[in-house]
Amino acid sequence: MDDYERWSQDEPEVPPDESPEMDIPDEIAPPVLPPMPDVDDLPPVPAALPRTSRARERHERRKQQKMADAAVPIAPTRQLRPSGGFKLPEIHIPINRLVVYGLAGAIFLMLVIFGIGRFKNEPVQVATNAIWVDKEWSYGNRNDADIAALAQRLRDHRVGTVYAWVGLLQPNNSWTDIAELDKAKSFAKQLRAAYPELAIYGWLSIGSQGADGNNRLGDPTAQQIIADFSKRVVTDLDFDGVMLNIVPVSDGDETYLAALRKVRATIGTDSRMAVAVPPDWTPEEVGVPIPMQIKPGTVWAKEFKQRISLLADQIIVTAYSSGLTAAADYSAWMAYQVAAYAQAAAELESQTEIYMGVPTYEGQPPMHDPAVENVASAVAGVRAGLQQAGAASSLVKGIAIYGEWDTTPQDWEQILSLWVN
Numbered sequence: 001m002d003d004y005e006r007w008s009q010d011e012p013e014v015p016p017d018e019s020p021e022m023d024i025p026d027e028i029a030p031p032v033l034p035p036m037p038d039v040d041d042l043p044p045v046p047a048a049l050p051r052t053s054r055a056r057e058r059h060e061r062r063k064q065q066k067m068a069d070a071a072v073p074i075a076p077t078r079q080l081r082p083s084g085g086f087k088l089p090e091i092h093i094p095i096n097r098l099v100v101y102g103l104a105g106a107i108f109l110m111l112v113i114f115g116i117g118r119f120k121n122e123p124v125q126v127a128t129n130a131i132w133v134d135k136e137w138s139y140g141n142r143n144d145a146d147i148a149a150l151a152q153r154l155r156d157h158r159v160g161t162v163y164a165w166v167g168l169l170q171p172n173n174s175w176t177d178i179a180e181l182d183k184a185k186s187f188a189k190q191l192r193a194a195y196p197e198l199a200i201y202g203w204l205s206i207g208s209q210g211a212d213g214n215n216r217l218g219d220p221t222a223q224q225i226i227a228d229f230s231k232r233v234v235t236d237l238d239f240d241g242v243m244l245n246i247v248p249v250s251d252g253d254e255t256y257l258a259a260l261r262k263v264r265a266t267i268g269t270d271s272r273m274a275v276a277v278p279p280d281w282t283p284e285e286v287g288v289p290i291p292m293q294i295k296p297g298t299v300w301a302k303e304f305k306q307r308i309s310l311l312a313d314q315i316i317v318t319a320y321s322s323g324l325t326a327a328a329d330y331s332a333w334m335a336y337q338v339a340a341y342a343q344a345a346a347e348l349e350s351q352t353e354i355y356m357g358v359p360t361y362e363g364q365p366p367m368h369d370p371a372v373e374n375v376a377s378a379v380a381g382v383r384a385g386l387q388q389a390g391a392a393s394s395l396v397k398g399i400a401i402y403g404e405w406d407t408t409p410q411d412w413e414q415i416l417s418l419w420v421n
Contacts, residue, residue: 127154127155127158127159127160127197127198128158128160128397128398129157129158129159129160129161129355129398129399129400129401129415129419129420130159130160130161130162130163130314130316130355130398130399130400130401131154131159131161131162131163131400131401131402131403131404131407132162132163132165132203132400132401132402132403132404133162133163133164133165133403133404133405134165134403134404134405135165135177136405137150137164137165137187137404138164138165138166138183138184138187138188139165139177139180139183139184139187140183140187141183141186142187142190144190144194147187147190147191147193147194148194150191150194151191151194151195151198153412154195154198155195156416157412157415157416157420158398158420159401160197160198160199160398161198161199161200161201161314161355161400162191162198162199162200162201163201163203163243163274163316163400164184164187164188164191164200164201164202164203164239165184165203165205166181166184166202166203166204166233166237166239167181167204167205167229168204168205168206168207169204169205169206169207169225169226169229171207171209171210171211172211173210173216173221173222173225175229181232181236181237184202184237185236185237185238188200188237188238188239189238199240199241199272200239200240201239201240201241201242201243201272201274202230202233202234202237202239202241202242202243203242203243203245204226204229204230204233204242204243204244204245205245206226206244206245206246206247207246207247208246208247208248208249208256210222215253215255217246217253217255217256217258217259218254218255218258222259223258223259223262224262226244226259226262226263227259227262227263227265227266227267228266230242230244230263230266230267230273231266231267234267234271240271240272241267241271241272241273241274241313242263242267242271242272242273242274243273243274243275243276243314243316244260244263244273244274244275244276245275245276246259246275246276247278248278249277249278251299251300251301251304252301252304257307257308257311260273260275260308260311260312261311264311272313272314273311273312273313273314274312274313274314274315274316275308275311275312275314275315275316276316276318276357277300277305277308277315277316277317277318277341278300278317278318279317279318279319279322279333279337280298280299280300280336280337280340281294281298281299281322282294282295282296282297282298282299283299283333283336283340284296284297284299285336287332288332288333288336289324289326289329289330289332289333290333291322291323291324291367292323293323293366293367294323302340302344302347305340305341305344305345306344306345306347306348306350309344309345309348309350309352310348310350310352312352313352313353314352314353314354314355315341315345315352315353315354315355316355316357316400317337317338317341317354317355317356317357318357318402319333319334319337319356319357319378319381320357320358320359320368320373320378320402321359321364321367321368321373322367322368322373323366323367324372324373325369325372326372327371327372327373327374327376327377328377329372330372330373330377330378330381331377331378331380331381331384332381332384333381334356334377334378334380334381334382334384334385335381335382335384335385335388336385336388337356337381337385338356338381338382338384338385338386338388338389338393338396339385339388339389339392341354342354342385342389342392342393342395342396343389343390343392345392345395346389346391346392346395350395352395353395353397354395354396354397355396355397355398355399355400356378356382356385356396356398356399356400357378357399357400357402358375358378358379358382358399358400358401358402358415359373359374359378359402360374360375360401360402360403360406360407360408360411361402361403361405361406362406374411375411375414375415375418375419376414376418378399379399379414379415379418379419380418382396382399382419399415399419401415
């Protein structure tokens with residue numbers, strides 16, 4: 001339905017060394033010990049037993065003789081123990097223990113590398129889909145149980161962005177539902193408490209024609225009204241951003257771009273701006289089905305798509321109401337829309353996020369036939385379009401379900417089975 005018309009692993013324990021005492025060559029320097037803790041924190045050390053090993057005695061005599069022969073002053077060493085009567089025990093590290101430590105360290109390093117590799121290769125489950133919700137939620141005074149159920153459903157279907165109805169700019173430049181804005185603020189607060197990771201945008205519906213039937217987007221007054229209300233949505237109502245659904249917009253409309261720039265400058269870079277855009281209704285690419293009810297060549301040029309991608313954080317392609325009469329044709333038409341928008345944005349290395357609209361709303365013949373345009377045919381088209389887009393497909397973050405109010409249990413099940421899983 002046209003929204004304008006509705007509202008450490010530990011090291012392995014090394015067994016005690018039972019090897020015989022060895023005659024250690026002089027070239028092996030004693031190990032450097034780390035600084036010791038305060039003596040009061042250590043357990044009492046028993047008096048050292050007299051050593052009777054002849055190998056040790058020979059080693060000590062040779063060592064003393066070499067020191068006397070060298071007659072070289074020895075620089076003072078760093079104190080490794082506190083002053084007083086405490087004496088550090090001598091430490092012996094036989095060769096076999098060094099080998100054990102080396103092997104243990106190598107094994108530990110291999111385990112760490114293996115673990116990191118497994119962590120990096122496992123995909124992170126990110127909630128990247130979106131959904132439109134109407135005033136039955138944003139102005140409905142729902143209780144906490146209702147909000148919790150909605151939040152859980154969104155999580156289950158990996159929906160991480162909500163476009164919640166806030167208001168419509170009427171032909172006289174006044175906004176609807178002004179008296180109920182506090183309810184929208186309460187809804188955003190409730191939903192964020194139930195689902196803190198969720199991004200919540202205020203959905204603003206704007207007809208480009210004014211009361212006189214002319215394009216009002218070029219009017220500085222109208223632009224300021226749109227920008228000021230957008231600022232109010234993100235500051236007073238505490239939404240994460242605004243989603244502007246402005247219709248109709250013709251290819252190359254500079255007044256539309258001017259309105260987007262005005263909103264962007266007013267809300268600042270800390271708040272996000274999403275825009276709902278039309279599909280290329282009658283693609284000129286050979287082999288893409290086109291509806292008979294719409295004038296040929298009703299498309300947006302690649303350059304116009306690119307200019308919008310540089311202004312908006314998100315682009316929602318409302319790829320439905322095509323007027324096509326076969327599900328296979330709709331899927332092929334949808335695939336074209338995915339590739340066209342993704343490739344256009346990718347050429348400029350744009351960081352905008354693209355969402356493809358998936359219809360779940362009631363039939364509106366002749367343009368929207370649910371037997372033709374539905375979750376199954378739309379998702380099939382999105383998947384085909386991602387393949388056609390190649391590397392540019394990374395800009396397509398998910399689907400945008402339009403809308404929550406008409407989505408049936410069967411629709412939810414198909415979203416889960418055909419897309420999420």
